[in-house]
Amino acid sequence: MPITFYDFTPAPSPRRARILLAEKGIEVENKQIDMMQGEQLSDEYKKINPSCTIPALQLEDGTILTDNSGIAAWADAYKPENPILGSTPAEKGLVASWNARIEFEGLMAVAEILRNTSKGMQGRAMTGPLNLEQIPALAERGKKRLPLFYDMLNERLEGRDFIAIDTLSVADITALVCVDFGAWVKITPTDAHTNLNRWHAAMSARPSAKA
Incomplete structure (x- = not known):
């Protein structure tokens, strides 16, 4: 199979x-x-x-x-070569922590906006088999959360090529998708997010980003 x-x-x-x-x-x-x-x-x-x-x-x-x-x-x-979750116990902990934070502070914020404002998602405000109505207040909350997420990533990436550890990890993949997802709701990093924009350009240039 x-x-x-x-x-x-x-x-x-x-x-x-x-x-x-x-x-x-x-x-x-x-x-x-x-x-x-x-x-x-x-x-x-x-x-x-x-x-x-x-x-x-x-x-x-x-x-x-x-x-x-x-x-x-x-x-x-x-396929253990080029581990995406870190190599040492400390690296594995950092990757898991940063990935969870990116999911919660970034991806969730975008999802709150999109799923609670999109006309195409009326009655489908969450993934899964259950039909749920949109909650506009959640969209407003997401709009406040997402810029703070970009600020946080920009600070983290000062002098760094990758987010969690010194090599590419799943946290970078999650964050790349999150930033691109943010464009769906028209909230993207600003020119002031120089570190985040540098990192995003490098990540977007990787062949895998076009997979």
Whole structure:
């Protein structure tokens, strides 16, 4: 059985996994699940991932991983060269900590804005099988949070090429996707975020960023 990656190319969440798999040099069979047509809610896809979220990765033995954290952990164990989660205990702790912070302070802020303002997401304010109404106050909260997130990353990247440790890690991949996702809601780093913009340009130039 080939390794099968369930993907929807325009979406940020599967993009994180695509970049990671490209950085690790792991080849997969790509199967598109059209979220615009609601294919993630189909009975067929629910057999793959009952949570109706994308990405999902089906391994050679049939095991299915249904989130980016699981896919990253598997990828580093499957192909240990150029570890994406850090090498030493301290590095692993830093990567896990920074990745969690980027997800909470950055990705969540963008999602709060997008999912609670987009006309196309009315009645679908959260991913998953449950239909939920939009909450405008959450969008306003996200709009306040996201610029602070950019400020924080800009400060962290002073004199640094990567966010968590001295080599590329999953935290950089998550942050790249987050900054690009921010453009969807028209909140992007400003000219004053010189460190963040330098880092973003370097990350965007990596071949994996186009995966």
